[in-house]
Amino acid sequence: MNKKIWISSPHLSGNEIKYIQDAFNENWVTNIGENIDCFELDLKSYLGTAQEVVALNSCTSALHLALVQCGVGYGDEVICQSLTFSASANPILYQGAIPVFVDSEVDTWNICPKFLEEAIKDRIRNGKKPKAIIAVHLYGTPFKVDEVLEVANRYGIPIIEDAAAALGSSFKGQKCGTFGRFGTLSFNGNKIITTSGGGALICRSEEDKKKAIFLATQARDDAPHYQHSEIGYNYKMSNISAGIGRGQMEVLAKHISLRKNMNAFYCDIFSKVDGVTVFKILDENYYSNSWLSTILIDPSRNKGKTREDFRLFLVAQNIESRPLFKPMHLQPIFERYPYYGGDVAATLFEKGLCLPSGSNLTDEDRDRLKSAIHKFF
Numbered sequence: 001m002n003k004k005i006w007i008s009s010p011h012l013s014g015n016e017i018k019y020i021q022d023a024f025n026e027n028w029v030t031n032i033g034e035n036i037d038c039f040e041l042d043l044k045s046y047l048g049t050a051q052e053v054v055a056l057n058s059c060t061s062a063l064h065l066a067l068v069q070c071g072v073g074y075g076d077e078v079i080c081q082s083l084t085f086s087a088s089a090n091p092i093l094y095q096g097a098i099p100v101f102v103d104s105e106v107d108t109w110n111i112c113p114k115f116l117e118e119a120i121k122d123r124i125r126n127g128k129k130p131k132a133i134i135a136v137h138l139y140g141t142p143f144k145v146d147e148v149l150e151v152a153n154r155y156g157i158p159i160i161e162d163a164a165a166a167l168g169s170s171f172k173g174q175k176c177g178t179f180g181r182f183g184t185l186s187f188n189g190n191k192i193i194t195t196s197g198g199g200a201l202i203c204r205s206e207e208d209k210k211k212a213i214f215l216a217t218q219a220r221d222d223a224p225h226y227q228h229s230e231i232g233y234n235y236k237m238s239n240i241s242a243g244i245g246r247g248q249m250e251v252l253a254k255h256i257s258l259r260k261n262m263n264a265f266y267c268d269i270f271s272k273v274d275g276v277t278v279f280k281i282l283d284e285n286y287y288s289n290s291w292l293s294t295i296l297i298d299p300s301r302n303k304g305k306t307r308e309d310f311r312l313f314l315v316a317q318n319i320e321s322r323p324l325f326k327p328m329h330l331q332p333i334f335e336r337y338p339y340y341g342g343d344v345a346a347t348l349f350e351k352g353l354c355l356p357s358g359s360n361l362t363d364e365d366r367d368r369l370k371s372a373i374h375k376f377f
């Protein structure tokens with residue numbers, strides 16, 4: 001059997017182990033230490049604006065803390081993009097709050113500003129103004145930042161950016177994760193850089209950062225004994241994981257350019273295939289880190305062949321691919337909550353597929369991918 005080609009697998013620089021060794025040498029095998037401080041500073045300077053960064057154990061934790069810090073509590077409503085990973089929406093339920101899902105628009109596949117406004121207006125008419133908006137930079141593509149911020153600001157609702165997949169992406173030259181009241185990043189094993197599992201909360205002030213660390217370390221009051229007046233969490237990143245993160249920051253730019261090469265590889269192949277389109281960003285205002293390359297397959301122009309037929313064909317060649325996210329409003333756990341929009345997200349799910357996009361794919365892998373694509377279409 002051929003070796004498996006993954007959609008996106010960890011790609012290490014080799015320097016990670018040096019930072020881990022430092023942590024061992026100095027016995028900082030805990031959730032404080034130099035690797036954490038330096039990794040947070042690396043991220044802060046990379047993001048480029050006056051932001052504070054807190055390294056956490058996942059992006060899910062970061063989203064949860066952002067909701068807590070936006071004051072979201074039991075019975076509150078939070079708007080969330082429907083076409084996303086469930087981790088964007090789960091923390092709303094952790095808070096006992098109610099998710100309100102909004103459809104995507106076709107240009108970026110992210111939250112539709114028109115349906116967003118329709119949702120806000122209708123929720124206000126129903127008696128509750130949403131407490132926050134979770135907007136996602138899906139697959140590394142920036143959402144329509146100007147339009148979405150304009151609507152959110154007009155109603156005075158804070159934006160929480162799920163930039164889990166968008167480290168390195170930007171809009172009009174400003175990095176994703178730095179537009180909202182809070183931004184969140186993921187360093188899960190399949191993301192553009194990894195800490196083996198981890199995330200970060202991007203804050204607008206030192207005060208927000210302090211509060212996030214307080215909440216992430218069991219909310220201990222200032223006392224010699226363990227004293228607590230708020231619910232706390234155990235969400236900090238370990239100093240070992242942060243060592244991996246430091247090594248990965250050194251190769252982030254390289255990873256982006258290698259993933260862009262993968263995207264160009266697919267654009268080239270599929271330009272000659274009828275009925276398949278590779279996702280492309282809208283214009284030069286948008287810059288994507290090209291985390292995942294995605295395609296839409298139109299069966300009516302492909303002798304009836306669907307994205308599922310293609311996915312199964314790839315499975316047989318030991319090549320991993322995955323349908324685009326099944327929208328949250330169609331998920332058993334979320335389908336009873338309000339939804340605003342049409343069938344954009346549902347159609348993307350039906351036609352879309354994520355293809356192997358890793359920065360560590362080889363010429364041999366690309367040859368296999370190319371011949372598989374030619375054989376199928």
Ligand SMILES: *Cc1c(COP(=O)(O)O)cnc(C)c1O
Pocket residue numbers: 057058059060061084085087088136138162164165185186187188198199
């Ligand atoms: C990966 C991902 C997450 C979750 O990140 P974790 O670090 O695994 O918690 C959330 N949202 C999106 C859009 C993601 O792609």
